[in-house]
Amino acid sequence: MLASAMENPTMRQILDLDRYPLDRPGTPVWSALVEMCRADLAKDGMYNLEGLVRPEALTRAVAELQTVLDTLSFTHKRQHNIYFKKEVPGLSPDHPALRTTQTINHTVCYDQIPNSVPAWIYEWPSFIVFLAATMQKETLFPMRDPLARLNVMAYRDGEALNWHFDRSEFTTTILLQAPDEGGDFVYRSDLRSDSDPNYEGVAKLLEGRDPEVKSLKLAAGTLNVFRGKNTAHKVSTVKGARERIITVFSYFDRPGVKFTAEEQIGFYGRAV
Numbered sequence: 001m002l003a004s005a006m007e008n009p010t011m012r013q014i015l016d017l018d019r020y021p022l023d024r025p026g027t028p029v030w031s032a033l034v035e036m037c038r039a040d041l042a043k044d045g046m047y048n049l050e051g052l053v054r055p056e057a058l059t060r061a062v063a064e065l066q067t068v069l070d071t072l073s074f075t076h077k078r079q080h081n082i083y084f085k086k087e088v089p090g091l092s093p094d095h096p097a098l099r100t101t102q103t104i105n106h107t108v109c110y111d112q113i114p115n116s117v118p119a120w121i122y123e124w125p126s127f128i129v130f131l132a133a134t135m136q137k138e139t140l141f142p143m144r145d146p147l148a149r150l151n152v153m154a155y156r157d158g159e160a161l162n163w164h165f166d167r168s169e170f171t172t173t174i175l176l177q178a179p180d181e182g183g184d185f186v187y188r189s190d191l192r193s194d195s196d197p198n199y200e201g202v203a204k205l206l207e208g209r210d211p212e213v214k215s216l217k218l219a220a221g222t223l224n225v226f227r228g229k230n231t232a233h234k235v236s237t238v239k240g241a242r243e244r245i246i247t248v249f250s251y252f253d254r255p256g257v258k259f260t261a262e263e264q265i266g267f268y269g270r271a272v
Helices: 028-044 055-072 117-123 125-134 199-206 261-268
Strands: 046-049 074-080 101-109 150-155 161-164 171-177 185-188 214-216 223-226 232-235 244-249
Touching: 028 046, 028 125, 028 223, 055 101, 055 117, 055 150, 055 171, 055 244, 074 261, 101 161, 101 261, 117 125, 117 150, 117 171, 117 244
Parallel strands: none
Antiparallel strands: 046 223, 074 101, 101 150, 150 244, 161 232, 171 223, 171 244, 185 214, 185 232
């Protein structure tokens, strides 16, 4: 658990709410920000709010999380396909869309850091209202899963997160610490749709033949929201002594979502 000796900061101390008025829903400045994010989602499949988390809050978050990452994190190391599934109905095991790659990272779950900067942001009602508005959802619900609802992941020298799709329609992350080199966010927007799995396109991506792949170097403190369910994405190999540390928030447009025990064990090494 995180040390509790320091007084819990206010959300205004954690987030730059002067620049990004998430705490003023319905006001003209809030609505303008929402519209800007919606426009970026429509054009690019993502939006970024650089500098949302204040530098002092980042310093505190990383300092507190480092001990947990060093002592309690689960090393997620496995060969996997882009779907994180053993088999996909309709595809033969040797189909090029099922080519496997390796992921290595070190993961801390929500139940290990309930009193932390990432957890305070994740549970802040105004943050959830803002995200729902940018995604044009009536409401969003925090994931019921005590492990998967919020993760902090560290990537060390030589480690990477390889190609995959996410479970939720939108993926919400905040980079807490950038590495010395590498660790870029690499993505291919709208590679598939709910009606078209585009297996040939997936195979083309995995073979390195997709010209629409893009790369983004995020700055620490940036909120990144993208269409993770249908956008293939990965994190390039980290280089150097400085870890890439990121927090991943999971929300859904329906209540009660939870991983299966098999999924929990695969990602976190335990089930609850």
